[in-house]
Amino acid sequence: MASSPAPVQLSPSVFLYEEDPSLRNSYHEDQNGPRLVVLATWAFAHDKHIIKYIDRYRELFPNVSILVVKSFLRHFFWIPGARKELEPAAIAIRNLLGVNDHTETSTIGGPPMVVHLFSNSGLATTYNLCDAYSSTTEIDKTNPKDRLPLHATIFDSSPGTYEYLSVASAVMFGVPPGRWLAWIIATPLAHLLSMSLWVWVRVLGGADWPRVWGQAANNATRSVETCRSYVFSTVDPLVKKDAVQSHAKDAPVERFNVLYQADFGNSKHVSHARFNPDLYWRVVKETWEGRKSGDESKIM
Numbered sequence: 129m130a131s132s133p134a135p136v137q138l139s140p141s142v143f144l145y146e147e148d149p150s151l152r153n154s155y156h157e158d159q160n161g162p163r164l165v166v167l168a169t170w171a172f173a174h175d176k177h178i179i180k181y182i183d184r185y186r187e188l189f190p191n192v193s194i195l196v197v198k199s200f201l202r203h204f205f206w207i208p209g210a211r212k213e214l215e216p217a218a219i220a221i222r223n224l225l226g227v228n229d230h231t232e233t234s235t236i237g238g239p240p241m242v243v244h245l246f247s248n249s250g251l252a253t254t255y256n257l258c259d260a261y262s263s264t265t266e267i268d269k270t271n272p273k274d275r276l277p278l279h280a281t282i283f284d285s286s287p288g289t290y291e292y293l294s295v296a297s298a299v300m301f302g303v304p305p306g307r308w309l310a311w312i313i314a315t316p317l318a319h320l321l322s323m324s325l326w327v328w329v330r331v332l333g334g335a336d337w338p339r340v341w342g343q344a345a346n347n348a349t350r351s352v353e354t355c356r357s358y359v360f361s362t363v364d365p366l367v368k369k370d371a372v373q374s375h376a377k378d379a380p381v382e383r384f385n386v387l388y389q390a391d392f393g394n395s396k397h398v399s400h401a402r403f404n405p406d407l408y409w410r411v412v413k414e415t416w417e418g419r420k421s422g423d424e425s426k427i428m
Contacts, residue, residue: 135196138216138220139214139215139216139217140213141198141199141200141203141213141214142195142196142197142198142213142214142216142217142220143196144194144195144196145182145193145195146193147163147192147193160189161189161191161192161238162189162192162239162240162242162279163192163193163224163225163240163241164192164193164194164195164224164241164242165185165189165193165241165242166194166195166217166241166242166243166254166279167181167182167195167197167244168199168243168244168245168246168250168251168254168257169199169246169253170199170246170247170249170285170397171200171247171249173198173199173246178196180401181244181401182194182196184401184409188409188412193224195217195220195221195224197217199249199250199252203249203252203253203256204337207256210252210253210256211256211259211260211263212260214257215260215263217257217260218257218260218261218263221241221261221276221277225241238280238354238417238418239277239279239353239354240278240279241276241278241279241280242279242281242282243279243282244284244412245281245286246284246285246398247286247366248287248288248341248366248367251283251341251342251345252337252341254341254345255340255344255345257276258275258276258350258351261275262274275349275351275352276350278353278354279352279353280353280355280356280415280416281345281355281356281357281415282356282357283356283357283358283359283372284401285361285364285366285367285372285397285398285400286358286367286372287338287341287342287345287371287372288366288368288372289336289338289339289368289371342375345375346375346378346379346382347382348382348384353384353385354385354418355384355385355387355415355418356384356385356386356387357387357388357389357411357412357414357415358372358375358376358386358389358390359388359390359392359408360372360373360389360390360391360392360400361391361393361394361395361396361397363393363394363395364395364396365397366397367397369391373389376389385418387414387415387418388411388414388415388420390408392404392407392408
């Protein structure tokens with residue numbers, strides 16, 4: 129497969145991979161798909177990992193545009209700055225989809241956009257993207273067109289809840305294996321950060337941001353979905369299986385349609401696509417299509 133074209137950088141954390149013009153004439157109805165995929169990556173995600181998701185999406189949907197929104201630690205400490213960086217992403221969504229795409233569906237029946245988020249960091253990015261999208265228009269806040277356009281959502285290793293060890297593990301997740309000096313330096317800093325958050329949430333009564341992000345993802349006033357799927361694992365130390373399933377259980381109460389809850393067993397955090405690629409990308413494709421097929425016992 130040809131390598132993905134170089135992206136257009138829209139802000140320090142937003143990159144647009146536009147559709148490949150060479151594929152427009154060879155695009156057939158049976159290859160139809162979303163016009164835009166938003167990849168809200170996990171913190172510390174390397175380009176070499178992100179590009180694998182871009183390439184697989186291009187295999188599924190050859191002429192799709194892909195908007196990559198990266199997550200950095202600075203976004204958690206200065207939310208106004210994070211939202212400012214996401215304003216170009218919100219404008220790009222409007223420009224690529226147009227103002228009427230909140231109800232439009234593609235030929236096969238899927239929505240024009242897929243939001244694919246990873247971990248709590250990607251969940252936070254999506255939360256801020258919703259706010260940035262709303263702030264880039266003067267449309268009445270009660271108008272559905274002020275929400276993110278109609279889309280299907282993939283929750284990969286998300287949502288989680290605040291736990292002391294989960295936060296410390298999330299910080300250490302960005303330290304490369306085998307870099308012992310980096311581990312020695314990062315370990316006390318990770319625990320210091322987690323302890324600071326514990327004091328902020330448990331003692332001072334500050335905002336429990338993972339809970340805020342999760343509740344917002346089940347708030348129909350912020351975005352409109354066709355359906356969603358959750359992919360997770362039993363052994364993930366950063367985002368617990370029970371937390372994901374609890375969120376999935378609450379979603380139908382708020383009138384969200386949950387298609388799949390896919391347990392990848394012994395897969396590591398945000399590694400489910402590598403652990404079982406056939407199953408993973410089947411879930412992605414069928415979530416966009418809004419349908420189930422095959423042996424569901426292998427997923428549910």
